[in-house]
Amino acid sequence: MRKILPLLLALLMLACNRTEHKSVSDPAYSMLERVAELNAGGDKQGALALADSALLMHPADTTRCWLLSEKAVTLVDMGRMADAVGVAQGAYRLAEKLHDVDAMLNLRGTMGIAYRRLGKTDSALVQYKEGIQMALAKHNAEYEIYLNNCVTVLYSESNRFAEALHYAEKTEKAAFAANDTIQRLSARANIGGIYLRQNRHQAALDAMLPCWQEVKSVGYNVLTLKFLSIILKSYSALGDYQAVAQYMQYADRVMDGMAVNSNGVLGILEVKASLLGKQHRYAEQLALIDSIIASGTHNQAMPPDKMLRMKAQCLENMNRNAEALAFMNRAYAVLDSVKQSDIEKSMSEFTVKYKTLETEMALAESKRETAEKANQVLWLVVAVVLLLGVVGIMLYRRRIAAQRALLHEKQSYIDGLESERERIAKELHDGVCNDILATKLMLATDSIHAEQYLDDVWRNVRQLSHELMPPCFATVTLDTVVRSYVAAISKNGGRDISLKIDTAFDWSSLPRQVAYEIYRIIQESTANAMKYGDHSAIDISLTASDGNLCVCVANGIGASSADGRHTSDHGIGQQTLQKRADRICAKLTVSEADMRHRLTLTYRLTTT
Known part of the structure; x- marks a missing residue:
């Protein structure tokens, strides 16, 4: 999920005030604004075509960087993850050259999403973590929230639900404090998605439905489809097909004009195909599955083996058992090839790392034998210097601590004296002074009682002197x-x-x-x-x-x-x-x- 577009464009305008970018009247820059609008509206094909046209105009580096960034986002939404990674990497190198932190943070998130949907969890987590560290260093709260949302999704898809829920709740609070509506709603969608993956369907609905009207008012199609996918799957699992039909009508309107290979559209189509199967409308289900397979769209959320297994199940329900068996065999073949490819890739990486390690060990052994004595002397000197430094630091800290303790003790003593003076002043004013005044007045009229009262004054003063000691x-x-x-x-x-x-x-x-x-x-x-x-x-x-x-x-x-x-x-x-x-x-x-x-x-x- 990207940041709020008006803010992103405002930041871009500030960056483009450099010497390379002349004015906002630059045709390429105007086309960039239009690409962002098309992306937000769900017209991915139009956004991609316009971005390519703008790039052919050889725009200034800053504009080119953000055009590539928007193109990478478009490719991700269209399900072309490998292409998105390549475009994003080129844009990131350009952003580094320009020292454009916002562009780098945006691209970290885009690459992480693409890697995650390609099943490369470790690579995605590296992109997210490095982006979060950069955002923290630059005090960029908005991108920190965005990247934490991305980490939530990754942990959820990896079935690390406790960590995912922790990140989602933390992100929702931070987005609320920053008044970032898109990221706050995205975090809430992630919470619902976590409950859904745990088969806690009612909990998912309780998390999503209170925000549904706000989601519709925002009008961001990617976010809307994310909410709808979770709501539809939850109602379907609970057997409330009337609610499913109600929300599916809204989903059909949102998907109108959007590319079938969009990840959000795929999630809705998966729910729709599953619902057709439960309603025994197998012919319609089969046609929908074939249209998805024919589009050539697949990613981690909708892998090829999953679609083939769904089609095999549909054919079996239609009593076309021979065809069902053939497609099920194809699904297992695809699944086996994916696993074998992963194994071969891991083994290849391991072999390279092992040979490199052998070479490094041989070189290290040779250097160790020739420099061992010199290193021993050097380390001895370093150890002595460090020891002296540590001792010096400890003595200095002890001295400072003693001085602070003495200062604190003196300050406390002074505060105590001041407090005692305040109390004594009150006792003398309210007690002794008033008693003496009363005794003076009584001496003129009643000397006997005045003498007794004077004894009381004496006892009070004596008691006060005992208390002061x-x-x-x-x-x-x-x-x-x-x-x-x-x-x-x-x-x-x-x-x-x-x-x-x-x-x-x-x-x-x-x-x-x-x-x-x-x-x-x-x-x-x-x-x-x-x-x-x-x-x-x-x-x-x-x-x-x-x-x-x-x-x-x-x-x-x-x-x-x-x-x-x-x-x-x-x-x-x-x-x-x-x-x-x-x-x-x-x-x-x-x-x-x-x-x-x-x-x-x-x-x-x-x-x-």
Whole structure:
């Protein structure tokens, strides 16, 4: 399947602005445009004749290259695969000379299709793969999609269905993203073809029918026949001959004027011949088969032995058994000759390769004997140089890694200081400053209560100073520090805190930085719970299971949190907690359920 013609012609016009091509008024160039239109419309004979006429006018190299490319496509659609390969190879050499990447990619696909239909699967795959690599290197997404579609068909015909389906689905998604309707529909047809070859006829119809109206609106005959062939074969296999007759009428209109040796037409004619046989209309079936054989058309989809076997079956159904036997013998003779030709070709290639290998081995042995000592010294020097180079690279990388780690550590430390400053600023502003202001006002009216309130201010400042003092995790473990912190909070604030720590876990194995950040998260979330929660107990748990360390702080939702203004939901508190979790690559989640606010930190323990 070729690219969208208007885009292809636009690219050609840009390329033809070189000195070799004068203007779009060039008669050969105008004929090229007409050849492309005839090809798209299905008039292959007209396209071929016009392309040959234009080539006789000795056009500029760029125009000549694309005329040959269009001619190769025409020959493929007409079933003349060997001729198509020869024309495409000549065009490709010219495209290389011109450095015309689009032409080279287009020709890679054309040659691959011709080789595939000639049964030369390996040669076809080489063309497709090299074309895809070129398209990737040139960032040409459209030809990459086109060539991946070609690979899909090749894998499908080779019964490598899993790979074929993978390529088809990937190509359909890429074509959809690129807004390439022709290639997207072609990929969908390939998916239906894969299901058909697996005898999953209903799955094939489910893949094809939703796109049928869009295919008709596009009006590209080659694509339309591709869809119709799969739909007709699927309905025929399911025994729905009414649907077959309905779609066959549309197929007859599309095929009108198209050459019988077109691959798409052959697929429809094969379905038509099979349907005539199922309807016991053997005379009409025989006439159709004879017309196909008389056209001399054959390729991988419609090999000569297949047509002869179909004719033999038809003659047998007509009780012309002697003729049926003769044609069946001819079919087996053709099949045997094809296999024998393939074997002889393979043996010939093997003999040439074997003799060449013998000569190369003799020369290599002679050179090895005369240069062995010199090579040993050379390799020794090379090995030493490489070793020194590898060591130097490793030392350099280690040094760079150490510098990056140090820089990251310093940056993390600075970020931590900034976060702590933000939190301290909030605590001083919302807590200590307001408490001092309240005490000052109370001193003028109620000195006794002011003194009691001043004691509360003192305890709050003292608690804040304890929180600011970082523990030394080089000498203590996280569980010990948390127990000490909870005890201090309970003593100073009189708040009931339930603490659960997994004693089976080796807390000394936790890295110091991780322990420090977890401790600060517990401090922050506990302070939030005391400030914004109700007066129920605060639950703190540290558990280790399934390779994860889970830290949970839960408290009742207070009145200040009922309207959604809890500090852990947004603001300084949430930012501080999230930054600390990010530093140790931990997951932080906050949830509310059953009037309880729950903060959970999950840290993945490294296994040794």
